[in-house]
Amino acid sequence: MQPIPPEAPSLPLPPEMSPDIQEFHRELYSAVTRSVSYGDVLNLNYEPSTQKRFYGEDSLQFVEYWPAQNTQQRQDLANIVLIHGGCWSNRFRLAQSYPMATALSLNGFPVWSIEYRATGDEGGGWPGTYTDIESAIRFIYQQIYSQSQSKIRIVGHSAGGHLALLARTNLDLDFNVVGLAAITNLITYADQEGSCNSLAVSFMNGRPADLPEQYTLANPQTGSLSAQTFLFGGGQDGIVDESQVRFTGIPFQIDEDAGHFDWIHPGTASFEHLLNYLLTE
Secondary structure (H helix, E strand, O other), X not given: OOOOOOOOOOOOOOOOOOHHHHHHHHHHOOOOOOOOOHHHHHOOOOOOOOEEEEOOOOOOOEEEEEOOOOOOOOOOOOEEEEXXXXXXXXXXXXXXXXXXXXXXXXXXXXXXXXOOOOEOOOOOOOOHHHHHHHHHHHHHHHHHHOOOOOOXXXXXXXXXXXXXXXXXXXXXXXXXXXXXOOOOOHHHHHOOXXXXXXXXXXXXXXXXXXXXXXXXXXXXXXXXXXXXXXXXXXXXXXOOOOHHHHOOOOOEEEEOOOOOOHHXXXXXXXXXXXXXXXXXX
């Protein structure tokens, strides 16, 4: 486990949490009042998953599982499936989801987090990265529904939000999606300047003007998803512009002070907003 961060003022936590769980949450994730970085997230404390299961034959085709804690008061909460971001690139891996998975499990959610082949991995990029997501979701769906009829909420961050929305577009399964700084329009995103934008081009192996049919297949059909999705975005996000959240037809919330990685850091006000949404949805 990573070193516990220094003391800071605590965020108000949902009243459903028992005192011992609240204390543990605050010990792990002291409140921060500034936008956080990717490195800040990786340096957080976390609890390791209890299970690792493979949904394919490749060493990167696996999911990790954190069982729900603090279930004495809430046993009706959805299974949360996390799809991490990272510009579809193998420079960024599953570890970024560990603090978020820990915090959600402490709040009573069973949590699954998906690893997948990304750009730079053999079989990654379009369409392999996305087909891994479909396969992982089907695998998790079978695991959950073989034991119960629990709800499923897929939470995707950044490029993971794009993959989650595309899965909601294509899969005939019962789940809702929450997009965190999600890339909702891959076509416009790949045409813009920026390091992650350029990695979108790498992911697709070309620009939209050169591969219009492939970009159409890779672009979520957001106009049909308003009843099954919700988007969160940040006013201080320098990686995914607010337009990716505002102009989709999907219900959304903009946190004006939030940066790109605030959503996956359990010590931020943005994470608290996400947590309260999931607890009351």
